[in-house]
Amino acid sequence: MLHTRTRSHITFLTAPVLEAIPGVVHAFSTRRPDPDDGFAAVAGMDGWPAVRLRQIHSDRVHWVAGGRLPDAPLEGDAAGTALPGVALGVRTADCVPVLIADRAGTVVAAAHAGWRGTAAGVVRRTVDRMASEWGVAAADLAAAVGPHIGVCCMEVGEDVVDRFDQPEVFVRRSEWPRPHLDLAAANRAQLVAAGVPADRVEVSTLCTRCRPDLFHSYRRDGKGAGRMLSLIGRAP
Numbered sequence: 291m292l293h294t295r296t297r298s299h300i301t302f303l304t305a306p307v308l309e310a311i312p313g314v315v316h317a318f319s320t321r322r323p324d325p326d327d328g329f330a331a332v333a334g335m336d337g338w339p340a341v342r343l344r345q346i347h348s349d350r351v352h353w354v355a356g357g358r359l360p361d362a363p364l365e366g367d368a369a370g371t372a373l374p375g376v377a378l379g380v381r382t383a384d385c386v387p388v389l390i391a392d393r394a395g396t397v398v399a400a401a402h403a404g405w406r407g408t409a410a411g412v413v414r415r416t417v418d419r420m421a422s423e424w425g426v427a428a429a430d431l432a433a434a435v436g437p438h439i440g441v442c443c444m445e446v447g448e449d450v451v452d453r454f455d456q457p458e459v460f461v462r463r464s465e466w467p468r469p470h471l472d473l474a475a476a477n478r479a480q481l482v483a484a485g486v487p488a489d490r491v492e493v494s495t496l497c498t499r500c501r502p503d504l505f506h507s508y509r510r511d512g513k514g515a516g517r518m519l520s521l522i523g524r525a526p
């Protein structure tokens with residue numbers, strides 16, 4: 291369960307499992323009529339340079355090391371860094387934002403996982419890269435799965451089922467004409483399979499489509515839907 295907080299009239303969510311890590315700053319935004327609303331400041335990252343992603347529903351993971359930060363958005367769906375004072379962000383409207391840090395607070399990562407990214411295993415790959423690039427054991431990681439479209443609303447076709455190697459994450463009910471995909475269960479299972487302890491994975495139970503008061507939703511609002519922003523970084 292994530293916590294809902296309000297600061298300077300801006301409502302956002304945080305995960306206790308990440309809040310418990312010294313030096314790690316993070317927040318999941320709710321719906322934002324104005325992208326310049328000061329969310330980064332209330333999240334504790336006022337003025338931090340940000341790594342931007344051009345999200346393409348892939349499993350591509352970027353690592354941002356020393357030197358200049360990239361000027362242009364990086365094409366891919368996850369980013370990680372050990373640099374302090376750098377904000378990593380992903381934008382979502384129904385897709386799953388996943389924020390990850392190690393228990394010492396030395397490495398952080400953010401991932402965007404819609405159904406395509408989830409099928410491609412973007413979260414699993416992010417954990418693997420944290421191990422290979424930074425030598426961080428998955429057993430030392432904690433992760434938060436932010437607000438996303440719930441299994442209640444995530445109806446999919448059989449073509450989507452065929453793209454997954456996780457048949458157990460599809461739910462079929464007599465009142466539903468088609469299967470529904472449990473994106474949270476799929477990403478949680480990938481994190482645990484990659485070695486993240488199950489009790490250090492926290493999952494938002496709020497459905498973006500069911501909660502127009504709190505969230506943007508692509509399925510509900512269509513092409514013009516706004517995006518929520520999820521941020522994580524290391525304090526400088």
Ligand SMILES: [Zn+2]
Binds near residue numbers: 439441442497498500
């Ligand atoms: Zn729903």
